[in-house]
Amino acid sequence: MSNVPVPSHPKIYHIAHVDRLPSIVADGFLWCDAEVIRREPAGTTIGMSSIKQRRLTLPLSSHPDLHVGDCVPFYFCPRSVMLYLIHRGNHPELDYRGGQAPILHFEADLHAMAAWAHVQQRRWAFTLSNAGSCFFEDRCDLARLDEIDWAAVQAWDWRSCKEGKQAEFLVEHTAPWHLIERIGVFNRTFFQHVVNALPHDGHRPAVEIRAD
Numbered sequence: 001m002s003n004v005p006v007p008s009h010p011k012i013y014h015i016a017h018v019d020r021l022p023s024i025v026a027d028g029f030l031w032c033d034a035e036v037i038r039r040e041p042a043g044t045t046i047g048m049s050s051i052k053q054r055r056l057t058l059p060l061s062s063h064p065d066l067h068v069g070d071c072v073p074f075y076f077c078p079r080s081v082m083l084y085l086i087h088r089g090n091h092p093e094l095d096y097r098g099g100q101a102p103i104l105h106f107e108a109d110l111h112a113m114a115a116w117a118h119v120q121q122r123r124w125a126f127t128l129s130n131a132g133s134c135f136f137e138d139r140c141d142l143a144r145l146d147e148i149d150w151a152a153v154q155a156w157d158w159r160s161c162k163e164g165k166q167a168e169f170l171v172e173h174t175a176p177w178h179l180i181e182r183i184g185v186f187n188r189t190f191f192q193h194v195v196n197a198l199p200h201d202g203h204r205p206a207v208e209i210r211a212d
Contacts, residue, residue, distance in 0.1 A: 004150035010110040011181075012074035012169045017044035018102045018190055021197050029174040030106070033069040046096045046103065055132050060170070062140040063123045068131045071124070071170035074113075076153045078105050078184060078210070080166070104194065105184035105210070112179055113171060114142060122172040130166035138170075178203045184210035 014030055020043030024030055031039065033052050045052075056069035117124045125138040128147060139147065152164030183205050185191045191209050198204045 004154065006145045006148070006150060010076060010145070011107050012076060012110050012113065013078045013080070014072065014074045014106045014108075014175070015046070015080065015103050016106065017046050017096075017098070018104055018185075018193055019043040021104065021194060024177060025197065025199055025202070028177045030072050030177070030180075032072050032173055034067075035173065044096065044098065044102075046098075052132075054134075058131070058134070060125050060138050062125045062138050063172075066123055066125075066172060068170060071172050072175040073131065074108065074169040074171075074175070076110075076148065076150075076167050076169065077165065078107070079156065079212075101186040102190065103186070104190075106180045106205075107182040107184065108175070108179045109181060110169060111142070113169070113175065116176060116179060117171050122174075124169070124171045127168045127170070129163040131168045131170060133163075180205045182206045182208060184208055186211055 016024070016030075020041065023041040023043060027041075031041070033047075034056055036045070037056075052069065056067055058068040060066050060068065060071075114124055116122075123140070125140045126145070126148065127136045127138045128149070129136045131138070148167045149161060149164030152161035153167060155161055155165060180203075183194055185194055185207060187209060191207055194207050198207075
């Protein structure tokens with residue numbers, strides 16, 4: 001267990017390329033990898049294809065017939081290890097080379113997402129480390145959030161706690177657009193791009209320039 005207490009209102013973060021935003025708004029959902037592969041929505045895929053393929057076959061111990069790739073993934077921190085790899089742009093398995101500037105951070109509330117999933121009869125789980133690895137533990141009880149290494153999640157220097165920092169929240173099949181509370185963008189250019197892409201008469205999350 002972490003020596004850092006569980007936040008009273010944990011936030012969760014999903015990253016996507018800015019050119020994926022119009023299809024997310026139009027559909028009203030973020031889709032799991034399995035559904036993205038089936039639907040082939042417009043926009044840039046930013047993850048590692050080999051890991052995405054592996055996630056399609058990795059079962060959750062809390063829901064043995066549900067695979068990681070059947071779930072929409074969220075991190076518990078905005079400064080994820082994947083974002084660092086995108087920033088560095090030199091990982092041999094990373095096809096995307098467009099840098100972090102076009103990457104959007106979607107922020108949602110963990111408890112709101114879990115409550116929505118319960119009403120919709122969608123399964124969910126959280127992991128204690130990277131759900132793309134072959135060895136991870138998962139839980140489906142919010143009372144066990146203290147098992148996450150929150151010090152690692154919040155760490156800026158994560159060289160000694162890389163696995164703990166990559167804890168994930170996974171929600172089955174879809175995550176609803178209307179639960180996205182805030183979108184973090186890298187600079188003024190992408191701020192305007194996102195504001196222009198949001199619906200005039202639908203859900204409009206707050207948009208903030210957060211280069212940090």
